[in-house]
Every structure is written in structure tokens, then in C-alpha cells.
Amino acid sequence: MASVVEYKGPRVGYRCGYCDSPAGKVSSGMWAHSMTVQDYQALIDRGWRRSGKYVYKPVMNQTCCPQYTIRCQPLHFQPSKSHKKVLKKMFKFLSKGEFSKGNNEEEPMDSQMDDAAVEDFVLKSKLDIQSDRRPLSEDYNEVIESEVKEKEENLEAKEIQQFNQSHAAKESLGSGEPSRTVKGVPSTPKPGKGADLSKPPCRKAKDIRKERKRQKLILKSQTDKLEDFQTEREPQLLPSGKSKLNQPKSIEDFIFDTLPEDAAHQLKFTRFLCSSPLEAETPPNGPDCGYGSFHQQYWLDGKIIAVGVIDVLPYCVSSVYLYYDPDYSFLSLGVYSALREIAFTRQLHEKTSQLSYYYMGFYIHSCPKMKYKGQYRPSDLLCPETYVWVPIEQCLPALENSKYCRFNQDTKAVDEERVNELDRLRVLYKRTIMPYNIYKKRQKGPSDEAIVQQYADLVGQTCSERMLLFRS
Known part of the structure; x- marks a missing residue:
């Protein structure tokens, strides 16, 4: 059983569904008459992806919205x-x-x-x-911050309400005698006549939030110091692994x-x-x-x-x-x-x-609606030049400066699957399987070596020797 593919070549200047450019998209494609799972695994590890039986690969340094293959580590x-x-x-x-x-x-x-x-x-x-x-x-960080802020504001509103209710309760539980005006201390003003100086000044929600954050940081610092001390001085008191109750779900x-x-x-x-x-x-x-x-x-x-x-x-x-x-x-x-x-x-x-x-599938940093895939962590992006996987955190700074990036920092690294021996590529021609060097001898008409070389460079040496390139 072998994969049989029909290379269609590059497709240039068609509409992009990500940025709505009328003619900015560039990709190469081939029709898969059949394909083994091993070959498709090798192809997606070189930036290919299928839609039905059509398998395509964006031309990363030319297309308007470079599409980087992304994988999560479950x-x-x-x-x-x-x-x-x-x-x-x-x-x-x-x-x-x-x-x-x-x-x-x-x-x-x-x-x-x-x-x-x-x-x-x-x-x-x-x-x-x-x-x-x-x-x-x-x-993503803004989303999380907004959630935390919303929760804090709800909590603050609740605390302020409880604070006011508490003062109201204290006033109603007094001696029952009518209030007296003490010299130098104004009585409770009528509504709309100013602040009641007999009560503590009202605190702003922002100040309450800052104070709570400061207390949390102090508490966390104290807890961390205590845990470090226990780990250093009394390791026998700590279990070898976290208990189920302490583990995140x-x-x-x-x-x-x-x-x-x-x-x-x-x-x-x-x-x-x-x-x-x-x-x-x-x-x-x-x-x-x-x-x-x-x-x-x-x-x-x-x-x-x-x-x-x-x-x-x-x-x-x-x-x-x-x-x-x-x-x-x-x-x-x-x-x-x-x-x-x-x-x-x-x-x-x-x-x-x-x-x-x-x-x-694809991660498109330049398209806001496609950046969400980076939230499934840990994840890696595929280098479009050397086809090695790089943690997404290392890729994002470069993508902020340029749509197209080589992620592999080793400047000497090359595509290890680049085709060095085109003659070993397998061809299906007139219902006969043959190596490319034999096919060239039987071929009639102009040479198609340039398009075959292009196909081989895109699929890599291993797939070019396993898959059958259909030629009519």
C-alpha cells in the first residue's frame, strides 16, 4: 500500500479568508488519491494540512498571512x-x-x-x-485580568454593602436616646448636606483593591518562606508528592x-x-x-x-x-x-x-481570531525553514516584529529532509511504478524536472521515495 498523489503546483494570488486580501494568498497543493497515515504524519510535520482529499502547504515567505503548524502537548x-x-x-x-x-x-x-x-x-x-x-x-492575559478585576469589584461592592449595613446596625442598637449635638462635633447632616464626620471616611474601591493586593503579596511571601524553611529543615514532614487535594484538577x-x-x-x-x-x-x-x-x-x-x-x-x-x-x-x-x-x-x-x-492546524499570529490556539499550553510552532519544533513562548517575540519568521536560532541548521537525490523519487506513470531517472527516459514532450524538483523539496526526501507521484 502506497500513497498516490497528483501535484498541482503553486496557487498564487487568491482571496485570503483571514485578512480579506483579494489576492494575497499563496500556497502549493496536491490531490491525494490515497495516503498512508505514516506519510500524512510526515507531511504535517513539514507544514502540510488536508481539506478533504486536497493537501496544501502555504508558501510562508510569500503569503499574506503566514500559517504556522501548531501542536499542543496533552x-x-x-x-x-x-x-x-x-x-x-x-x-x-x-x-x-x-x-x-x-x-x-x-x-x-x-x-x-x-x-x-x-x-x-x-x-x-x-x-x-x-x-x-x-x-x-x-x-489572553487581558482576558484573565478582566475576569479577576470583575470578581474583585463584585467582592468590593459586597464588602462596602456589608460595611454600611454594619454601621446602620450599630446605630440602631444604641441606647435609644435621641442623639445630642456635642460641641465641636457636628450632628448627622441631612441627606445632601455633606459627609457625616462622625463615621470613618469612605474608602474608594481602588484603594481597597490595592490594600487587598498588598496583603495577598505579604501573605504569599510569608507562605513561600515557610515552605522553603520546611523543605530545607524538615524534609521528612513533607510528602514525596502532592496529595490529590492539593493538585490542580x-x-x-x-x-x-x-x-x-x-x-x-x-x-x-x-x-x-x-x-x-x-x-x-x-x-x-x-x-x-x-x-x-x-x-x-x-x-x-x-x-x-x-x-x-x-x-x-x-x-x-x-x-x-x-x-x-x-x-x-x-x-x-x-x-x-x-x-x-x-x-x-x-x-x-x-x-x-x-x-x-x-x-x-495553523496558528496565524497576524490574525486576531486565530491567535487563540496559542492559549492551549504547552504548545510548539513548526519552523518553516528547518522543520523543527520550537516552544511558542520563544516564537512570539519574533512574530511581533515580522509576520514571517524562522524560529530555529541555529543559523547553520538546514532542512534535514531536503532532497539530494531526485532520481530516487518514485513516479506512477502509465500504471507502472518507476524511479524518476527511468521516467525521464520514457517521458515525451518538454521536461518537467523543475516542477518535480519543486514537489520533492516540499514533501522531503523520505516522502518523495515512499509516495507515488502520478504523472500523465
């Missing part, structure tokens, strides 16, 4: 506050039927997959985040939390092989589901509300896209499905140790 993943919010919202809806549709915005769309939308389902990017009441262009703790017996809704999942160029494989040392493309169906009370498409490959689960019923957009199904797929990757890893990554 084994070290911890859900953020915004992720936990989505998981808790789903659990609350399932267990109690409670939800709020009013303030939810529609999740942004991955325009690369527009052609796959069907009927009543709205096609969305697998990981697109719904930003409740906040614009998508906000930075994992993604499984949220997703697989047991629903009450009288839960308002039931959410079920089914998984089926689906049509794709990838050839399904079930090797003995592979995952129980095997390798290939799958539909993950989300059933709510017997009604299908979403379908996710994923590729299970030798080293990763690759997210393709998600259909969902727009009536349930308030559940942030794009985020929820991504978190479930991260948990699914962790499950597959238990059986197949080398399968340990979750590929999220």
Missing part, C-alpha cells in the same frame, strides 16, 4: 481559567439544564474549510474560542465528572471511520481504534448537535474541523470539543506511547 496540558469556564458551563447545563444564550457570540470560522459546510450545520474551526462579552482581539476531572442521576440532559459520544484519503490501519501495537480519519458525533438527548473530524496518526491526533448546530453555540462547542480531543489523545497515549501530541 501530557503536560492543564486547562486555563477560560477552558474551565467552558467545561463547568457544559456540566451545569447537563446536570441542571441551566444556560444563558443572551451574551454568547458566534465562534469565528476557519475560512479554509468553508467548502465543507453542510445544510443546517455551521462549519467552525475546531478550536475557535467563544469570548463571552469580550472582543476576540484581546490578549486535570482535564479528565472536569470532562468525566459524574452527573447526578436526575441530570437534565445526557451527552453521548460515538466514533466512526469516515471517508478520507487516509488508509485505515489497525496495527497490533497501535491504538484500539486504529489509525485513520474519524467522525466524533456529539449526541444530546438523542439529537446529534455536533460532528468533529479528526485524524488519528502514528504520533498525534490531528484536528480537522467541526460541524455543529448553531442553536447550541452557547455551549462553546468548538472549545469543548478541542478539550475532549486533548483528553482523547491522553487516553490513546496510555496504549500507544509514541502517540502524544494534539495538532491544532
